[in-house]
Amino acid sequence: MEQNNLKETLLRISGVNPRKCMKCGKCSGTCPSYDEMEYHPHEFVSMVENGETEKLMASPSLYRCLTCFACVERCPRGVQPAKLIEAVRLAVIRQQGMNHLKPDQLPDMLDEDMPQQALVSAMRKFAK
Amino acid sequence: MVFSYYPGCTLRTRAKELDEKARKCAEALGITLEEIPDWQCCGGCYPVASDEIATRLSAVRALMAAKSEERPLVTLCSACHNVLKRTRHDLQTDETFRDRVNRYMGNDPVYAGEGEVIHFLEMLRDKVGFDTIRAAVKNPLTGRRIAAYYGCLLLRPSGVMAFDDPENPTVIEDFIRALGAESVAWSMRNECCGSYMALEDKGIVERKSGSVLANAKAQGADTVITACPLCLYNLQKFGGQDLPVVYFTELLYEALGL
Numbered sequence: 058m059e060q061n062n063l064k065e066t067l068l069r070i071s072g073v074n075p076r077k078c079m080k081c082g083k084c085s086g087t088c089p090s091y092d093e094m095e096y097h098p099h100e101f102v103s104m105v106e107n108g109e110t111e112k113l114m115a116s117p118s119l120y121r122c123l124t125c126f127a128c129v130e131r132c133p134r135g136v137q138p139a140k141l142i143e144a145v146r147l148a149v150i151r152q153q154g155m156n157h158l159k160p161d162q163l164p165d166m167l168d169e170d171m172p173q174q175a176l177v178s179a180m181r182k183f184a185k
Numbered sequence: 186m187v188f189s190y191y192p193g194c195t196l197r198t199r200a201k202e203l204d205e206k207a208r209k210c211a212e213a214l215g216i217t218l219e220e221i222p223d224w225q226c227c228g229g230c231y232p233v234a235s236d237e238i239a240t241r242l243s244a245v246r247a248l249m250a251a252k253s254e255e256r257p258l259v260t261l262c263s264a265c266h267n268v269l270k271r272t273r274h275d276l277q278t279d280e281t282f283r284d285r286v287n288r289y290m291g292n293d294p295v296y297a298g299e300g301e302v303i304h305f306l307e308m309l310r311d312k313v314g315f316d317t318i319r320a321a322v323k324n325p326l327t328g329r330r331i332a333a334y335y336g337c338l339l340l341r342p343s344g345v346m347a348f349d350d351p352e353n354p355t356v357i358e359d360f361i362r363a364l365g366a367e368s369v370a371w372s373m374r375n376e377c378c379g380s381y382m383a384l385e386d387k388g389i390v391e392r393k394s395g396s397v398l399a400n401a402k403a404q405g406a407d408t409v410i411t412a413c414p415l416c417l418y419n420l421q422k423f424g425g426q427d428l429p430v431v432y433f434t435e436l437l438y439e440a441l442g443l
């Protein structure tokens with residue numbers, strides 16, 4: 058997708074306005090997955106705004122967000138970074154053949170105690 | 186009182202004890218939970234993007250079923266609760282979503298998110314009352330030190346969930362005290378356990394659940410309680426502590442002498 062269109066789509070489906078961000082870093086400071094990420098929540102916000110979406114789309118950080126909503130809850134400006142991360146992830150996995158998690162990988166990931174909730178949640182996050 | 190009830194997929198399989206004991210406790214407290222007919226899995230994770238329509242339909246159907254029974258809808262799993270409450274909020278506030286859902290389902294009259302969704306804990310707090318529970322306790326859990334683990338999904342986003350104070354919640358602590366036990370003060374009670382990363386990257390879950398349980402242990406808890414099957418699994422399996430993690434309903438069941 059052409060960059061400008063893509064940005065528009067990301068902002069529309071996430072409902073995020075990156076210009077509200079005052080770059081305080083609180084979202085990243087509170088993110089439980091901070092150490093696991095290449096790009097952090099506040100960087101998603103500024104990089105989408107600056108048209109650097111392709112780097113984000115290629116980053117494993119997309120699959121490190123735990124959807125805990127701490128960044129959404131604690132952002133003093135109501136930016137909702139997790140919604141933007143979700144939108145960028147969807148821009149990737151909605152493409153044909155780009156699912157991050159495939160059903161035939163699942164059997165090796167399971168054990169007998171794992172709740173169904175883990176499976177349906179991961180499939181919802183990582184596959185279309 | 187009769188309430189509508191949405192168990193969700195995990196309570197029918199890996200978390201049967203959460204479901205069964207909750208129903209028995211509710212009966213003992215004068216509430217019958219009547220399962221809504223033909224419910225479908227909520228999907229586990231609320232679909233955040235505004236153009237996700239089909240993925241929210243199973244939640245819409247559950248909400249409509251409870252509405253047609255004219256009863257509050259009670260949920261028990263934190264994840265189902267999050268999905269149902271947020272979808273209900275979308276129906277109330279997002280006109281495009283509401284229109285598309287109603288057109289697709291051919292609803293007449295239009296369904297706009299009417300009806301109440303409450304978590305079992307909210308039911309205990311707001312419909313039964315902790316004083317009533319205190320009076321119904323037959324085996325007070327005197328001397329026990331219990332840590333209340335909220336995790337993420339019950340509390341956030343607080344504007345939609347309206348469950349409790351997102352940073353300083355009290356409902357589970359009040360519940361613990363009503364059972365005669367002591368509630369432990371600890372800092373990690375609303376931090377993430379690592380969630381669905383349990384499939385793909387167990388290292389993250391070990392680090393997240395590990396620091397949660399280490400904190401509970403350091404504060405002298407003898408048991409951690411939760412309402413979420415995935416939190417329970419992650420903490421038990423990856424928490425790295427010799428510290429029992431059980432559903433809150435198991436404590437209630439014990440205290441009520443059932």
Ligand code: SF4
Nearest residue numbers: 078079081082084132
């Ligand atoms: S917490 Fe909010 S305002 Fe602060 S950097 Fe993150 S998105 Fe921007």
Ligand code: SF4
Nearest residue numbers: 088122123125126128
């Ligand atoms: S929702 Fe994702 S990005 Fe936001 S704090 Fe949680 S793990 Fe980090």
